Amino acid sequence: MKITLKIWRQESAKAKGKLETYQLNEVEQDMSFLEMLDMLNEDLAVKGERSVEFDHDCREGICGQCSLVINGQAHGPESHYTTCQTHMRSFKDGDTIFIEPFRAKAFPVIRDLKVNRDSFDTIIQAGGYISAFTGNAPEANNIPIHHDISESAFDSAACIGCGACVATCKNSSAALFVSAKISHLAKLPQGKVERKERVEWMITAHDEEGFGSCTHTGACAMVCPQEVQLLDITRMNFEFNRALCIS
Amino acid sequence: MALNAKEPKGPLKDKWRLYNEHKNLVNPANRKKIDIIVVGAGLSGGGASASLAELGYNVKTFFFQDSARRSHSVAAQGGVNAAKNYQNDGDTIYKMFYDTIKGGDYRSREANVYRMAQLSVDLIDHMTAQGVPFGREYSGYLSNRSFGGVLVSRTFYARGQTGQQLLMATYQAMMKQVKKGTLTQYNRHEILDFVLIDGKARGVIVRDLVTGKIERHSAHAVVLGTGGFGKIYYLSTLAMNSNGSATWRAHKKGAFFANPSWTQIHPTALPQAGDQQSKLTLMSESLRNDGRIWVPLKKDDDRLPNDIPDEERDYYLERRYPAFGNLVPRDVASRAAKERMDAGHGIGKLKNAVYLDFRTAIGKLGVDTIKERYGNLFTMYKKITGIDAYKEPMKISPAAHFSMGGLWVDYELGTTIPGLYAVGEANFADHGANRLGANSLLQASVDGNFVLPNTISNYLADEIRTGPIPTDTKEFDEAEKAVKDQIDKLLSIKGKTPVDRIHRALGKIMFKEVAMARNEKGLIWAIEEIKKLRKQFWTDAAITGDADGMNSELEKAGRLADYLEIAELMAIDALSRNESCGAHFREEFVSDDGEAERNDEEFMYSAAWEWLGKPDWKLHKEHLEFHDIEVKTRSYK
Numbered sequence: 013m014k015i016t017l018k019i020w021r022q023e024s025a026k027a028k029g030k031l032e033t034y035q036l037n038e039v040e041q042d043m044s045f046l047e048m049l050d051m052l053n054e055d056l057a058v059k060g061e062r063s064v065e066f067d068h069d070c071r072e073g074i075c076g077q078c079s080l081v082i083n084g085q086a087h088g089p090e091s092h093y094t095t096c097q098t099h100m101r102s103f104k105d106g107d108t109i110f111i112e113p114f115r116a117k118a119f120p121v122i123r124d125l126k127v128n129r130d131s132f133d134t135i136i137q138a139g140g141y142i143s144a145f146t147g148n149a150p151e152a153n154n155i156p157i158h159h160d161i162s163e164s165a166f167d168s169a170a171c172i173g174c175g176a177c178v179a180t181c182k183n184s185s186a187a188l189f190v191s192a193k194i195s196h197l198a199k200l201p202q203g204k205v206e207r208k209e210r211v212e213w214m215i216t217a218h219d220e221e222g223f224g225s226c227t228h229t230g231a232c233a234m235v236c237p238q239e240v241q242l243l244d245i246t247r248m249n250f251e252f253n254r255a256l257c258i259s
Numbered sequence: 260m261a262l263n264a265k266e267p268k269g270p271l272k273d274k275w276r277l278y279n280e281h282k283n284l285v286n287p288a289n290r291k292k293i294d295i296i297v298v299g300a301g302l303s304g305g306g307a308s309a310s311l312a313e314l315g316y317n318v319k320t321f322f323f324q325d326s327a328r329r330s331h332s333v334a335a336q337g338g339v340n341a342a343k344n345y346q347n348d349g350d351t352i353y354k355m356f357y358d359t360i361k362g363g364d365y366r367s368r369e370a371n372v373y374r375m376a377q378l379s380v381d382l383i384d385h386m387t388a389q390g391v392p393f394g395r396e397y398s399g400y401l402s403n404r405s406f407g408g409v410l411v412s413r414t415f416y417a418r419g420q421t422g423q424q425l426l427m428a429t430y431q432a433m434m435k436q437v438k439k440g441t442l443t444q445y446n447r448h449e450i451l452d453f454v455l456i457d458g459k460a461r462g463v464i465v466r467d468l469v470t471g472k473i474e475r476h477s478a479h480a481v482v483l484g485t486g487g488f489g490k491i492y493y494l495s496t497l498a499m500n501s502n503g504s505a506t507w508r509a510h511k512k513g514a515f516f517a518n519p520s521w522t523q524i525h526p527t528a529l530p531q532a533g534d535q536q537s538k539l540t541l542m543s544e545s546l547r548n549d550g551r552i553w554v555p556l557k558k559d560d561d562r563l564p565n566d567i568p569d570e571e572r573d574y575y576l577e578r579r580y581p582a583f584g585n586l587v588p589r590d591v592a593s594r595a596a597k598e599r600m601d602a603g604h605g606i607g608k609l610k611n612a613v614y615l616d617f618r619t620a621i622g623k624l625g626v627d628t629i630k631e632r633y634g635n636l637f638t639m640y641k642k643i644t645g646i647d648a649y650k651e652p653m654k655i656s657p658a659a660h661f662s663m664g665g666l667w668v669d670y671e672l673g674t675t676i677p678g679l680y681a682v683g684e685a686n687f688a689d690h691g692a693n694r695l696g697a698n699s700l701l702q703a704s705v706d707g708n709f710v711l712p713n714t715i716s717n718y719l720a721d722e723i724r725t726g727p728i729p730t731d732t733k734e735f736d737e738a739e740k741a742v743k744d745q746i747d748k749l750l751s752i753k754g755k756t757p758v759d760r761i762h763r764a765l766g767k768i769m770f771k772e773v774a775m776a777r778n779e780k781g782l783i784w785a786i787e788e789i790k791k792l793r794k795q796f797w798t799d800a801a802i803t804g805d806a807d808g809m810n811s812e813l814e815k816a817g818r819l820a821d822y823l824e825i826a827e828l829m830a831i832d833a834l835s836r837n838e839s840c841g842a843h844f845r846e847e848f849v850s851d852d853g854e855a856e857r858n859d860e861e862f863m864y865s866a867a868w869e870w871l872g873k874p875d876w877k878l879h880k881e882h883l884e885f886h887d888i889e890v891k892t893r894s895y896k
Contacts, residue, residue, distance in 0.1 A: 097643060169424060
């Protein structure tokens with residue numbers, strides 16, 4: 013396959029970026045999208061040019077480090093895939109592909125396609141945990157949890173923190189990310205003790221980090237690689253209102 | 260220097276209790292005067308960071324990822340073992356200890372393994388309290404599945420994302436401490452060297468991967484939880500940035516490296532499909548609970564798998580190992596696959612795979628049950644290959660996976676450098692010559708949360724009067740200069756061969772001769788090829804960009820420079836061990852029926868290698884003694 017790439021190049025957070033054009037002539041359908049970028053970087057190395065910086069690590073869809081907006085869609089053309097799971101069989105010979113970083117005020121560009129997602133850590137620091145110290149724990153089977161509740165908590169806990177929800181949202185809201193953690197912990201009996209403080213602190217942190225408000229368009233859930241449900245945002249709102257009522 | 264494993268005296272089952280009763284402690288008021296550097300933020304490093312910070316020490320944690328939540332523990336799928344005996348199937352701590360020692364082919368230290376089995380029970384309680392949504396029965400009680408190499412069900416799981424869920428709990432515990440101010444995290448930072456003062460580990464030199472700035476950090480002790488180096492094979496189940504550099508640079512500063520050649524080749528990964536491939540995605544071992552592995556009886560059979568009738572299939576694991584069947588340990592399963600592929604029965608375009616078939620299980624249990632157990636794995640398989648495994652068998656192949664070898668550590672998890680500790684996959688303990696499935700999450704978590712925070716106080720008790728360690732000393736100057744010199748040297752090569760291309764060439768050598776089957780001739784050949792490749796790297800590597808900013812090519816080059824040395828030691832280690840044990844299968848040393856044959860008379864030891872420079876090494880032996888288990892031939896037949 014012959015592929016034309018239009019890739020966002022930007023030296024640093026403060027520098028101005030622009031799209032550069034590259035040509036690859038020997039792309040194969042079985043390659044993953046990132047292997048195609050590896051190929052480009054090998055070409056650039058041979059030519060003595062600086063490589064294209066992009067985030068990636070596990071390349072199996074679970075670490076959440078890969079990002080990229082491909083032809084205007086976070087994580088590329090297939091819904092609920094990560095960029096690293098996207099393969100070139102989703103494109104055809106002669107295609108031009110636009111590759112840009114995740115864009116949001118709270119995700120400043122570091123270089124080229126890499127962005128800073130420290131704001132997600134800050135939100136978790138605000139309350140996205142259960143305060144059980146090492147050594148505190150009771151016998152695990154002392155707290156029976158209904159199979160369906162545990163499974164439902166898992167559905168929320170599956171969030172990989174990639175930020176595709178933010179990159180997709182027209183308001184750059186991280187509501188889906190925040191609500192996934194709030195729902196995961198609020199659904200479990202162990203997490204209920206701190207639910208009031210958790211929702212208040214995490215939502216405050218979300219707003220302070222510069223993420224926008226949720227207007228419930230549902231675009232985030234359409235791209236989420238782990239298919240975190242839009243319903244989690246409703247659960248978060250419930251938790252928030254509950255916290256208001258009991259304070 | 261003689262190796263001292265510092266095993267506490269007393270009966271095996273009481274050693275850990277006796278150790279804790281007699282060790283030195285640091286008073287809570289003194290802990291805040293003590294700095295600890297932790298490198299790595301996965302289950303071992305992250306667990307240690309969170310637990311040490313909870314105790315009140317000043318913890319600084321360094322990792323190259325953008326967030327601790329991305330550490331490669333996240334990718335572990337199948338589960339975590341614990342001797343809870345919830346299934347009433349006769350499990351005990353001793354039984355788990357026995358399975359682990361046997362699984363490791365009697366090449367691990369009894370006291371460490373027993374402690375891991377003991378603490379497994381607490382770990383499940385701890386992780387449940389942290390909110391890990393483990394799989395449960397409809398009664399609400401915790402559920403278990405079975406893994407390779409055991410006859411009980413002791414594996415706890417969170418669908419096929421157990422590692423992710425344990426890591427989230429650990430990451431969240433870390434974040435809580437960051438907020439409290441007891442833990443400072445340095446993301447996108449890479450360790451490039453260690454600073455020793457009066458022989459003790461006192462600090463690190465790191466590169467800020469965003470700005471390129473070289474920084475100095477000091478501490479009273481340093482803990483490495485940096486994982487394994489299986490990425491040396493280039494194609495592996497590891498993350499792209501997983502590397503052996505932190506442990507290797509510690510080794511070059513005096514930490515002995517043990518059993519480096521013992522690499523687990525995982526039997527169920529996705530096969531290589533092309534030359535540009537960068538990764539062999541793992542398909543969890545748990546799939547072998549319900550999947551059956553087979554190849555066509557006829558050589559070069561080109562029929563579609565569903566067109567091949569049952570009587571023309573060779574379910575070779577069930578045939579060779581009737582007692583354990585598809586659930587034999589990983590080394591056995593990988594070698595059996597290699598044997599069939601070498602005999603011409605491999606399937607797929609490159610004849611480099613075998614089938615993993617769910618037809619029988621789907622017929623018996625229904626699609627819905629299989630979906631609940633492994634749904635995410637089937638989805639992952641479809642995303643990568645485009646194939647629906649509910650309708651046709653998966654194609655799987657052996658791939659480099661886990662490093663049983665690592666830094667040599669004593670019972671306290673201390674390396675041969677005082678004040679330098681290694682936890683999780685970065686050390687060599689517990690797994691012997693082969694790791695059992697679901698023992699990796701366990702070892703990493705237990706080391707980080709329960710063992711290290713308890714043993715490190717025995718060392719730190721003598722540090723309460725030391726005061727802050729200054730970084731403006733000649734030891735820091737020298738270490739920083741060495742790091743900067745190496746970066747300059749790498750950037751001045753300006754050759755024509757991309758770093759990844761050299762790494763792929765190294766991977767080919769290693770997978771051919773230092774992987775599933777080794778022999779003297781091949782190993783000698785590999786050592787020469789590695790040396791040639793190292794020379795090519797230092798004269799012809801194309802490393803572009805500069806040092807003053809983000810530069811992935813420079814990061815990769817630094818890691819590859821280390822791999823090119825680790826590779827040589829791996830081959831030397833494999834060559835020095837004239838026996839077959841666990842994952843180390845020497846073709847010269849096999850029984851009449853083709854199984855691995857140990858030589859306990861001569862090789863009942865862990866090989867701990869001392870760096871002599873250049874590169875050159877000296878072998879030290881830690882002789883292993885087994886008092887609580889009968890040493891037998893490992894059989895799964």
